[in-house]
Amino acid sequence: MTNTIEVHNVTKAFGETKAVDDVSFNIEKGKIFGLLGPNGAGKTTTIRMINYIILPDDGKVLINGIKAGPQTQKMIGYMPEERGLYKKMKVGEQLLYLAQLKGLSASDAREKIRYWLKRFNAYDWHSKVVGELSKGMSQKIQFISTIVHDPEIYIFDEPFSGLDPINSELLKEIIIELKEKGNTILFSTHRMEQVEQMCDDICLFNNGKVVLTGNLRNIKKEFGKNTVLIEFQGDGSFLDRLENVRINNRSTNFAEVRILDGLNSQTILKKAMEAAEIHKFQLVEPSLNEIFISVVGEDNIKKQHEEELRA
Known part of the structure; x- marks a missing residue:
């Protein structure tokens, strides 16, 4: 081109x-x-x-x-x-x-x-x-x-x-x-x-x-499917107990959860099922907003700081 x-x-x-x-x-x-x-x-x-x-x-x-x-x-x-x-x-x-x-x-x-x-x-x-x-x-x-x-x-x-x-x-x-x-x-x-x-x-x-x-399409693919969309009915407090995640979007019966540090999505599903009735559980590519935060936001700053401490 x-x-x-x-x-x-x-x-x-x-x-x-x-x-x-x-x-x-x-x-x-x-x-x-x-x-x-x-x-x-x-x-x-x-x-x-x-x-x-x-x-x-x-x-x-x-x-x-x-x-x-x-x-x-x-x-x-x-x-x-x-x-x-x-x-x-x-x-x-x-x-x-x-x-x-x-x-x-x-x-x-x-x-x-x-x-x-x-x-x-x-x-x-x-x-x-x-x-x-x-x-x-x-x-x-x-x-x-x-x-x-x-x-x-x-x-x-x-x-x-x-x-x-x-x-x-x-x-x-x-x-x-x-x-x-x-x-x-x-x-x-x-x-x-x-x-x-x-x-x-x-x-x-x-x-x-x-x-x-x-x-843009290739960048999203490279970031992989590291975001979970959950629609549920019931107690949403299980979201507060999840570790190594960031909750990007949350309402009464919905959450968008970013998986950090290689957490298995099935662990999230298991904890969700123990607390609520799950209507949708989908692993998706991150939104561009999520990519933006990952590259220039707190995740990246924290990672760079940890690398500097190890150096």
Whole structure:
């Protein structure tokens, strides 16, 4: 497969802080790629280097084989996490201005703006002043301004922020449509469920470094079936007595249990059956949220600390 975006050993420091530390990953043409990690992990800094907004101290970024620069900016539609709309302009004027900046003629821009406003059930916002819009409405307008000129590459930084579930679903639908047209999409998000439903490949950041990258399906397989879903009727206190597990989700008659340190799932089943009537007991692959916690969370920190003590 051809790589649309290549990040090679990129490093960026701000004073004494190394925001991005020797980061490398590739994004294949026509794929949806998720950039994940906690706040301050280096995701937005990396995105800005891909967009040629800031320059790396070391390493290089290639877009379609060309070193990132003014020429490659024209290939990208970028929606930053800090939204950048002009609050005193009307929605229609704003979108027309931004579309023409990206090279569309006024007539083409008007046609595409009409299409996308209707698609987002926002056509009657055309004459509204941007400053009067809610956060969710502004989010839609920012998204339209990012995609209206039909770039080859889309980069969305936290695109679902501020959207209700219905509009999140609409946005997801449109992103998948863009992929089906052959576009390459990179997005950064904390919303693990969106990544799980949409992404082909992921890159997980922590403290400025890549800690996990690759095909999402393969990553989940590698982690193995180490999560148990239990539906039961009766006394759920057996969950409190389980050792070497983490309870991720728990309600009156349901629990999602992560098995730690090689515990046999049958031990969990036996203890559950002694206390309650079991309606479902299923060993499954971990959710992406669970993988995230395992790689950058308490489990991993504890493991690293134990290894340091043994060294």
